[in-house]
Structures are given as structure tokens and as C-alpha cells.
Amino acid sequence: GQQLNQSPQSMFIQEGEDVSMNCTSSSIFNTWLWYKQDPGEGPVLLIALYKAGELTSNGRLTAQFGITRKDSFLNISASIPSDVGIYFCAGPDYGGATNKLIFGTGTLLAVQP
């Protein structure tokens, strides 16, 4: 089946640094989603991408839908302590309902003040 590979697995950075993480797949996705999970809570949608090449921002977050439709990137600029959490990429399973998502393995982000 489809799989999503995220890298890096974890990042430990200083407050104010920029962060980059990516997600790759062996198969094509028509939608790329980025979620953030705060400790003890469920994931929350950050950014949704629907078209190859699309670049979308949400505050300090910017995500891109790769041209090949097999990858996506998330950047966080000027990180702050509340950026701590696990970041997941996700996409709908091929031919499945839009709530049938495949999730990446996650990138754990720790920000030191």
C-alpha cells in the first residue's frame, strides 16, 4: 500500500531558528496535508495543498506540494517554544474516501528557549 516517509525523525533547535522537514512517497498523492500534534492532544490541520507546485503559507509556516506529486515540504520560520510537537504529513489513500488518510511517521520538534 501507499506509505509516507518523513524526515527528519526529530529535531532539537534553538528558539528563532528556521526549520525544514519533508515527506516523500513512492506513489502519487493528489492532496498533501500537514498536521501538528501538541502533547496530549489530537492532531490539528496546519496546511492543505491541492495542486502540484502549490506553495501555501499559514503565518510562519510554509508548505509546498512537490512537482512530482510524490513529496511535500514544510518550513517553519523563526521558531518559538509553542512550535514544540509532532508534525505529520498525510494524504488520502488512493481511490479512498477523503477521511481515509495515510499518515507519515512524524517529525518530533523540540525548541529550546
Next chain:
Amino acid sequence: NAGVTQTPKFQVLKTGQSMTLQCAQDMNHEYMSWYRQDPGMGLRLIHYSVGAGITDQGEVPNGYNVSRSTTEDFPLRLLSAAPSQTSVYFCASSLPGPNSPLHFGNGTRLTVT
């Protein structure tokens, strides 16, 4: 506005016991789904539903049953708990369509001894 409510928050079971994880949403969402989260594996889809009376299997359905008798509720049943089912379980709901994000509950942490 409660959103997606999961109960209980924590549960410890002995091998072979049965239990039901409850999930309710008050947003009149047609779509509901159950995921489990394990370290290093992201979230994996257990079962999902696209409307009352309709359910289907996800990636890891074995050992779990679901039913959807109302739009609001989507309980997950473990008929005979096994240690391999120790995990954090998340329920999610959404409207149909690729532009409708999943709304997650805050999870149930289950330990099977």
C-alpha cells in the same frame, strides 16, 4: 462547542477483556474514523465510516469492530484485548470532500497487560 469527544481518556485492560471506546461529535459530520498511534509509526487507520449505517475497514482492522447507528456516534469495540492493542486511539470526524479537514478528539490511551 465540544467538537469530537472521546471517552475514556485512559484505560487499563487485562488480556482477553472487552471494552468499547466511545466517540461522539456534535458538528453533524458525515465522515468519522478511528486511528491508532504507536511510537515511530504515525497514525494508522483502523475503521472508517462515510455515514450512518456505513462502515469500512482501514489499514489495521483486525481485533476491532465498529458500528455507526447515528451520525453523532462511532464507538470502537475491542472484543478480546491483546497486548498488541496497547496504543493511543484517536477518533476523527469531517465533512465529505477533499477540502474538509479531519477534526480529531484528544485520544484514549489504552494499556493491555
